[in-house]
Amino acid sequence: MYPRLKSLVVAMLCALLATGCAKTQAAPETTSGPTPLTASAALGDFATVDYCSLLDVPAVAPGAVATPTFETCRADLGGRTILVGPLAFDSDPNIKPYAYLGPVPDGVAVQQSMFNDRTACTRAITFADGNRLELSVTDSGDDQAGRCGVADAVVGSVLDAVTANKVRRLKFPERSWGLVAPCVLLDNNDLDAVAGAGTRPAIGLSGHSCIRGKVSFKLTVETDEAKAPAGPPETVGGREARVRVAGAFCLVDTTQPAAGLPGHRELAELSVVETAGTAGDGTCAMARTAANAILPRLPTA
Structure with missing residues (x-):
């Protein structure tokens, strides 16, 4: 009786645990769909x-x-x-x-x-x-x-x-502003009062612009024929620059020749926003303070 009982128990276990007594089958292959393009x-x-x-x-x-x-x-x-x-x-x-x-x-x-x-x-x-x-x-x-x-x-x-x-x-020539990390320039204790207490730099998608609180800094290229901003040139941060009001912003622009791009110049544009309304002399005073901290750190072509 014992062997027959043993066989019966094994048969019952096989019925309950069919996967344990059947031949293992490979899981069906899954086909991945298209990968969304980021x-x-x-x-x-x-x-x-x-x-x-x-x-x-x-x-x-x-x-x-x-x-x-x-x-x-x-x-x-x-x-x-x-x-x-x-x-x-x-x-x-x-x-x-x-x-x-x-x-x-x-x-x-x-x-x-x-x-x-x-x-x-x-x-x-x-x-x-x-x-x-x-x-x-x-x-x-x-x-x-x-x-x-x-x-x-x-x-x-x-x-x-x-x-x-x-x-x-793009391959930026030596001393091009395309090689500059703008957020590094804004991570400066001299900007604490202008940008706002406790603010931290946040880089733009392109890697050529940065915002820290009330201060924005952008590096780009423009043609030599591009109209110069209104207002007389002045020396800010050791560079020839132009300071102007545009709505709620006061902007400071400075340029240098764009190496390898005849007829073009590299442009550094710093701005300070007036959160209370239209920018004025007080906003531009802060913009000059920020420019005096940032512009001397730009390489010269």
Whole structure:
């Protein structure tokens, strides 16, 4: 009886624990779907993106002259300007859904902006991580359909470049302000009174701008033909600069030649905001104090 009882018990256990008495089967293979495209995966290091590598000038604007800045690409032709960049993350109430007809990578959305739509057609490419790349086509004409046709072509050019891994990197020459970490300059005890007690620097997406409390600092490139700010030049922080009021801000600008980019200059722009309303002499006094702490630390070309 014992062997028969043992067999019966084993049979019962096998019925209860079928997986233990049956031949093990491999779990079915799972197939992963498309990976949503983030801005960091598409563009890499934001601080060194050559945004002009995203713009196929011969296809989109034959004959246009494209110039990279630290955070944009600007292409000009016959009074029309195409701007690719900058990157942004903050919400913008002007951005609305848009039925872009071209192919779009997984996780990416193409939107339109209604801001200034009488002279500009603006698009936004929003990646899966919420970061968006803004682009616009601007001219003085009244052909909005024509501008938007070019804008859609620019969207296609950008998406083609990022999906084909054609994004190039900027190479900053020695002593270029493109090599400067702006938040390092704002992490300065001399700015405590101006920026606000307890404030800490917060870097922008591009890596070329920083905000600390009431103080903002941005580094970029502009053309030599760009109109100089109003007001006489003065020496601030050992550099020739211009100080001006713009609404709630007082701004201090200084420039140096842009090495390797004839006809362009690097621009350092510092601003202090007046939280109580319109900026005035008191705000500009604080802006000069901040500039005296920051500008001497910039390299000289």
